[in-house]
Amino acid sequence: MSTAGLRTRDAILERAVDLASAEGLEGLTIGRLAAEMEMSKSGLFRHFGAKEELQLATVDAAARRFVEGVVAPALEREPGRPRLDALCELYLDHLESQVFAGGCFWGATAHEFDDRPGAVRDAIRDAVAAWLALLTEESRNAGAPDPEQFAFELQALAQGANLRYRLFGEEKAFVLARTAIARRLAAAGSGDRA
Amino acid sequence: MSTAGLRTRDAILERAVDLASAEGLEGLTIGRLAAEMEMSKSGLFRHFGAKEELQLATVDAAARRFVEGVVAPALEREPGRPRLDALCELYLDHLESQVFAGGCFWGATAHEFDDRPGAVRDAIRDAVAAWLALLTEESRNAGAPDPEQFAFELQALAQGANLRYRLFGEEKAFVLARTAIARRLAAAGSGDRA
DNA sequence: CCTACCGATCGGTAGG
């Protein structure tokens, strides 16, 4: 494929991630995406060959965006507490930022596909699993007594804030999450059970 | 409308709640619902008159089911700690039970409609808000130092377990949530910050 | 409740 073709494909996928974050991966229709890109349906379709390939490529693009915005910057900090702090802060910032329209991508698509076996669900599952594994590993490195429990709570509190923010527009949702998470991080540092 | 008509309508809505829990309120199509009820599309359609009315009636039926299974039984316990314990236990049981196919209804539909202004989103929002208000009120009655914070955490941890269970099939998700919630309930009882 | 239909849109294909 030509470089121009690849650039077009990347541009399509950027738009697809934002659209799927709002409308879901089924609501992401080829006709609508083509209209927004100002190209023909078939022109866009030929970049992927099937709806499912578009969905898989969109999941992949969303994962790359998440790694770029959250994971990679946190990995620049030393392992243990500084990195865990950075992961939590960057994750909450990522969810909170209006600029980043993909904030709800994982929450939205995970709920949409959790009952639909197939390659798309597997891709979503793998991406979420990798994130939870990273959170667990850094919780362990930071000295949390039960890293898996700790990672579960961090993830649940952040996603809980995200849903409240999206559904009610309550900006205090992230205050609630930050308060809860700060308390657990402090307890982990002091050796208490969080 | 005749009693038979009402019975048919209720039967349709029971099926609609289960279908929407799995496929979302947009995936809940009139044609598919009619096929599952073994009636014609137009016969089913006439019970509601518009897709949005079907969606609103489905949200209402899901709310009634949730009140029946979780809220009403908990309200039989005395206010304060016993009622808060019952709310948490019944909520987690409700999410965990495979029998109750509507377990994911609120998680699924809230994410689906959080970006779609309209009557359906408002109905979902009202139902979730009523549940959060009840959790907050009983957290206050149970002596939690910050009832709103407490209710937020309970809700987030339960929904976090639900998503992990649905996406990964991990039964331990509810063990993680029960552990986290028990710790907070214990701290609330002792007057500590949870 | 039914059959028979409407225009719009879906994913996808043919041919250029």
Place this chain on the structure above:
DNA sequence: CCTACCGATCGGTAGG
């Protein structure tokens, strides 16, 4: 990359 299609399905209507 395009125009011009395909059959299937969508929400909804006419008429009984």
